[in-house]
Amino acid sequence: MNFTGVVSKMAEQVKQDKKKIVLPESEDARVLKAASIVANEGFADIVLIGKEDEILKKCNEENIDFPKSKIEIIDNITSPKKDYYDNMLYELRKAKGITLEDAKKMNEDKVYFATMMVKANDADGLVSGAIHSTANTLRPALQIIKAAEGVKNVSSFFLMETPKKELGEDGVLVFSDCGLIEFPTVEQLVDITIESANSYRMLTGNEPKVALLSYSTKGSAKNEAIDKLNEVLKILNTMNLDFEFDGEFQLDAALIPEVAKLKAPDSKVAGHANVLIFPNLEAGNIGYKMAQRFGDALAIGPVTQGLKKPVNDLSRGSSVEDIIGTIIVTCMQSK
16 A cells, blocks of 8 residues: 555654554454555554454455464454453452453453553554444543553544645644543643644654644633633643643634734744644544545544553544554554
8 A cells, every 4th residue: 555645654664663553343344454454564563353264254255355374363252361361450440349250241342352452561552443432442441551651631633634735844733632532621731732742743753833722813812711721821831841832823823824924923833833732622523524524634543642552543434544544653652
């Protein structure tokens, strides 16, 4: 498969330091196609959770050229590691009232079993969500893998690449949070801002310039929502951060230099932002989908950020290309 732009650059990087990614949704044809391509291209070592005969039958029905020698298949019900994972899960969750029998039952679920693989360092990351809800994918991760040290709030972002190369950094931006935290508090917006900047730098190698978005630019409107963003900025300014940030900005002031000169002439970020922080999930979700559908932007995500180890949730409308892109991003996060 021929990738271009930011995905192509990441694909070459992950080939040099291959990671093991577990995919629990082996009953989905898109996942099997993506797994086959990733394995054949050498982007990652792939583990599928399921019964081998059922997986091979599905591949045959869907005419998928499945590289059996390159992909590990684990049946979570009969795996020799299941008892180990059951006991580990029990120890992790017994303080929450879970019994060993509960843990055994939970690990009969492929997503829980795959999450335990990541926890036990038997896999570097997990990608799910093609046929599971966000809650079904992320709940086990939040319970078992938990947030990274110093991170109070796990959030998400979309890695966006637009044909309009003058936007962001050569057309590449991060939009956050578009998939997880519905109504972020001041504290959560602070975490989202910091984690999104870190994600942008890690994935692209470029320096983040973060814009906090609103319908107002630099006090052109007054209300509680603007006050919240000003509080976020106040806290960020006390933290000695190693990236540029500013706000509040309307979208055009954040991205377009000519507009920025009029609305925020003294800002180092205005007109040049490559990380966009949305005020709430509603705005973020609408924003990334408009960029994707009206602006022909590539949208990879939602990518989870702030966990100790990467677990990423797919949209149930994901294409094979979307799944491959998410696997590649997950490999980048596990470096």
